[in-house]
Amino acid sequence: MDHSYHYQGSIIQGELSVPGDKSMSHRAILFASLAEGKSTIYNLLKSEDCRRTIDVCQAFGVDIQFDGHKTYITSSGIDHWQSVTNTLDLGNSGTTTRLLSGILASLNQSIRLTGDDSLQHRPMKRVTGPLSLMGAGFEFESVSDRLPYTVSGGDLTPIEYELLVASAQVKSAILLAGLRTKGKTIVQEPIKTRDHTENMISAFGGEIETNGQTVSVTGQQTLKPTDLTIPGDPSSAAFWIAAAVMTPQSDITIQQVSLNETRIGFIHVLQRMGADIQMTVDYWIGDEPVGHVRARSSSLKPTVLKDDEIPSLIDEVPLLALVATQCDSDMTLSGIGELKYKETDRIHATVELLHSIGVQAEKYEDAMTIKGQARIKGGAVTTYNDHRLAMLGVIASFVSENPIEIDNIECINISYPSFFADLSQILQDSERVK
Numbered sequence: 001m002d003h004s005y006h007y008q009g010s011i012i013q014g015e016l017s018v019p020g021d022k023s024m025s026h027r028a029i030l031f032a033s034l035a036e037g038k039s040t041i042y043n044l045l046k047s048e049d050c051r052r053t054i055d056v057c058q059a060f061g062v063d064i065q066f067d068g069h070k071t072y073i074t075s076s077g078i079d080h081w082q083s084v085t086n087t088l089d090l091g092n093s094g095t096t097t098r099l100l101s102g103i104l105a106s107l108n109q110s111i112r113l114t115g116d117d118s119l120q121h122r123p124m125k126r127v128t129g130p131l132s133l134m135g136a137g138f139e140f141e142s143v144s145d146r147l148p149y150t151v152s153g154g155d156l157t158p159i160e161y162e163l164l165v166a167s168a169q170v171k172s173a174i175l176l177a178g179l180r181t182k183g184k185t186i187v188q189e190p191i192k193t194r195d196h197t198e199n200m201i202s203a204f205g206g207e208i209e210t211n212g213q214t215v216s217v218t219g220q221q222t223l224k225p226t227d228l229t230i231p232g233d234p235s236s237a238a239f240w241i242a243a244a245v246m247t248p249q250s251d252i253t254i255q256q257v258s259l260n261e262t263r264i265g266f267i268h269v270l271q272r273m274g275a276d277i278q279m280t281v282d283y284w285i286g287d288e289p290v291g292h293v294r295a296r297s298s299s300l301k302p303t304v305l306k307d308d309e310i311p312s313l314i315d316e317v318p319l320l321a322l323v324a325t326q327c328d329s330d331m332t333l334s335g336i337g338e339l340k341y342k343e344t345d346r347i348h349a350t351v352e353l354l355h356s357i358g359v360q361a362e363k364y365e366d367a368m369t370i371k372g373q374a375r376i377k378g379g380a381v382t383t384y385n386d387h388r389l390a391m392l393g394v395i396a397s398f399v400s401e402n403p404i405e406i407d408n409i410e411c412i413n414i415s416y417p418s419f420f421a422d423l424s425q426i427l428q429d430s431e432r433v434k
């Protein structure tokens with residue numbers, strides 16, 4: 001069924017808290033399941049992707065209970081995880097697949113992993129390669145480098161590994177394997193990526209060393225259960241920030257959101273484009289800064305993306321392309337080749353979506369150019385079942401002359417199940433101000 005949206009003339013107004021961060025939620029579930037004892041996680045994101053990580057941990061015998069904003073995770077520790085004989089279906093979640101592969105590499109079991117059609121098209125050698133060097137076995141079925149595959153884990157040897165791509169998922173997989181491997185495992189990143197795994201190892205009582213872009217972990221540590229609050233997801237907040245800077249008279253504040261520098265490249269780039277955005281760190285949860293962001297309507301001009309900031313805005317690039325339509329001249333987003341390996345080829349899908357709503361845009365191997373001062377006419381868009389593109393379609397309707405029809409909005413539940421509830425709150429606040 002098609003869904004049609006048209007919010008031109010609405011303003012983005014008020015205060016909002018977005019749901020818990022997806023990256024941190026996956027990691028909190030995994031680390032609480034590795035540790036022996038009971039952890040309480042506040043504000044865990046209960047989206048479809050996180051549900052996959054929960055299901056996997058439950059399959060190993062971990063007890064996970066929900067009570068409002070609290071999630072209780074009780075585990076007998078990874079050394080006592082139950083055997084799993086059935087295939088683990090990881091749905092649409094790249095993070096679950098890659099981080100879990102790192103854990104399974106050290107587990108004395110053979111486990112078959114699969115995923116949905118999108119996940120079966122995503123590259124996995126980037127993670128199975130280094131894990132194989134540590135001694136884990138991976139048997140691919142139809143296509144090498146892709147799911148489904150069977151992981152056969154066991155005793156591993158530590159490695160010193162230079163990442164071939166700037167990927168927090170690959171770094172995390174190696175660190176998770178290293179945590180259970182005698183000796184020191186060292187990962188070198190070409191560009192610093194999100195560091196939630198490192199921060200969470202510390203939060204769960206482990207030791208980890210970071211020196212510039214080199215991260216080392218000494219294995220066979222015992223993690224301890226802990227109580228932890230997950231801050232709001234900056235990748236979810238980004239949709240309202242984008243809508244606010246693009247629409248006249250808007251003024252929104254997002255509270256209790258993660259302001260980890262490895263995640264807020266989108267805001268820094270928008271500020272360079274002239275956006276009226278202020279960020280304030282209000283408190284820290286361990287090594288994670290949390291604060292509020294105020295974004296207002298702005299006049300925008302193009303900027304150039306720096307290579308070393310790409311990982312800090314990787315999931316926001318399609319949305320940045322939409323914002324670029326409102327610049328006073330054309331903007332090129334370059335160095336974004338990794339977008340081809342997400343839920344869909346996001347370079348292709350973003351440019352196609354912009355064409356569908358009347359915007360001129362060009363795609364290249366690892367870049368796209370967006371026509372500035374664009375008239376967004378509206379029309380029917382294809383999301384390829386990608387949650388971030390579906391939300392982008394809704395946000396585009398704030399600056400579109402005609403409705404935008406979106407072929408799939410259910411996929412939004414992958415990362416932001418309360419997206420439409422938050423939208424309603426914003427629209428109500430907007431009505432009060434008008």
Ligand SMILES: O=C(O)C1=C[C@@H](OP(=O)(O)O)[C@@H](O)[C@H](O)C1
Pocket residue numbers: 022023024095166167168169170172194314315338
């Ligand atoms: O580690 C993580 O939680 C994530 C890392 C990024 O992927 P890559 O590591 O593939 O860049 C990002 O795109 C994904 O949404 C979440």
Ligand SMILES: C=C(OP(=O)(O)O)C(=O)O
Pocket residue numbers: 049092093094095096315342343388415
């Ligand atoms: C790429 C994403 O997630 P994952 O890699 O976990 O599927 C995303 O959330 O945009």
